[in-house]
Amino acid sequence: MKLMKTMLLAGAATFVAAGAHAQDGGEISDNAIKIGIIADMSGPYSALDGSGSEAAVQMAIEEMGGEINGAPVQLRTADHQSKADIASNIARQWSDEDNIDMILGGANSGVGIALQEITSEKGVAYINNGAATNALTNENCAPETGLHWTYDTDALANGTAVAMVKEGNTSWFFITADYTFGHNLQQTAADAVTANGGEVVGEVAAPFPTQDFSSFLLQAQGSGAQVVGLANAGTDTQNSVKQAQEFGLVQAGQKLASLLLFITDVDALGLEAAQGLTLTTGFYWDQDDQAREWSAKFEEKTGAKPSMVQAGMYSSALNYLKAVEAAGTDDSKQVVAQLKTMPIEDAFARNGKVRADGLMEHDMFLAQVKTPDESEGKWDYYNIIRTIPGNEAFQSLEDGSCEAAKEMAASGGSSEEAGASESTAQ
Numbered sequence: 001m002k003l004m005k006t007m008l009l010a011g012a013a014t015f016v017a018a019g020a021h022a023q024d025g026g027e028i029s030d031n032a033i034k035i036g037i038i039a040d041m042s043g044p045y046s047a048l049d050g051s052g053s054e055a056a057v058q059m060a061i062e063e064m065g066g067e068i069n070g071a072p073v074q075l076r077t078a079d080h081q082s083k084a085d086i087a088s089n090i091a092r093q094w095s096d097e098d099n100i101d102m103i104l105g106g107a108n109s110g111v112g113i114a115l116q117e118i119t120s121e122k123g124v125a126y127i128n129n130g131a132a133t134n135a136l137t138n139e140n141c142a143p144e145t146g147l148h149w150t151y152d153t154d155a156l157a158n159g160t161a162v163a164m165v166k167e168g169n170t171s172w173f174f175i176t177a178d179y180t181f182g183h184n185l186q187q188t189a190a191d192a193v194t195a196n197g198g199e200v201v202g203e204v205a206a207p208f209p210t211q212d213f214s215s216f217l218l219q220a221q222g223s224g225a226q227v228v229g230l231a232n233a234g235t236d237t238q239n240s241v242k243q244a245q246e247f248g249l250v251q252a253g254q255k256l257a258s259l260l261l262f263i264t265d266v267d268a269l270g271l272e273a274a275q276g277l278t279l280t281t282g283f284y285w286d287q288d289d290q291a292r293e294w295s296a297k298f299e300e301k302t303g304a305k306p307s308m309v310q311a312g313m314y315s316s317a318l319n320y321l322k323a324v325e326a327a328g329t330d331d332s333k334q335v336v337a338q339l340k341t342m343p344i345e346d347a348f349a350r351n352g353k354v355r356a357d358g359l360m361e362h363d364m365f366l367a368q369v370k371t372p373d374e375s376e377g378k379w380d381y382y383n384i385i386r387t388i389p390g391n392e393a394f395q396s397l398e399d400g401s402c403e404a405a406k407e408m409a410a411s412g413g414s415s416e417e418a419g420a421s422e423s424t425a426q
Helices: 002-010 050-063 084-096 109-122 153-166 180-195 214-223 235-247 263-269 289-302 308-327 332-339 403-412 415-425
Strands: 014-017 033-039 071-079 102-105 125-128 146-148 171-177 199-206 227-231 255-258 278-281 352-354 364-369 382-388
Touching (some): 033 084, 050 102, 050 289, 050 308, 109 125, 109 180, 125 308, 125 332, 153 180, 153 255, 153 382, 171 180, 171 214, 214 235, 227 235, 235 263, 255 278, 278 382, 289 308
Parallel strands (some): 033 102, 102 125, 125 146, 171 199, 227 255
Antiparallel strands (some): 014 071, 278 364, 364 382
16 A cells, blocks of 8 residues: 555646535436546656646536536546556556546556556546557457547558558658557558558667667668658657657658657657658647637647647547536446447547447548748648548458457447447446
């Protein structure tokens, strides 16, 4: 217990009441709706996640009036420190002792898989926004309680890798973050490259996190590949892009493909270093009027435009609360089943739906980083090349390996009907 207290203190876990005490909670357990965020608050993904994710979720709670059916919404946060065991221990305590209703976060694939396993075991709803691995809706799926919201490795590869190969960039070398996320992202990108007529001429795994990419970049340079695919994220992406520029890879004719790039990375790199990078994103603050309006409110609250993870955190929390309201309960399985019957349309999502396997399928965007001359100021960083419909971006349910979800979908005739059937059954 002493170790647990230390972990929670390190994670800065706090309860924040977002509304008045409930007068009548109805079917709400403990007369309160308890949401927990387990995020990267201090590590390599903290800029794209961290306190910005907490602010985004708080915005969703405020948008719902701070309460559902008279029960206050409470928000708790903790830092997983990029360690699956810390995240798991926090999730266990929140589930066993604090009766948490839903957990958000896990911007690290190892952490995300661990959290989904714990929440499935405990019967707690879990919505992942930061981890990219498609294992969350395949071999590690938990369709009754686990959802994958913002993006996954399939959507990233089906945007960036396919677009670059079709432009004639057919030979690839990968520099890969040496953990679940990196290997999963490399594999899906490599599959996309070869399926579209390209070839992978080499690969190297880099420890996570890494400050010095020089030896890996020299191997990429020596391979003669047209494209150096960066299967990493956060500060690893920033370091590898900066050092690739210093090594002259781009000047020598090789192209960089950042397979997971965030607007926070571009801001940290500067347009001089990041210009021309092709990327796939689930959200851009300037994509339309609704995104601009919400992002302006987020910037007022945080001082920055939102990353797609932070926008996804808002969207998933908002729709979770709407599902609690519609279902009249915070029972996790009933709320997840309710989400599968609802269209997802908000400041983040376009044409969204929650499938039987827990994937929130929605439109993605293929984008390119602007040159300094094209940009009209801070955060004006992307040219949107095209919209990628959700059914093109993400792996289909039929091609996935979540057998329980396939049975659900088959019994209902579709993902949406399966969700409705599940809801009615419960």
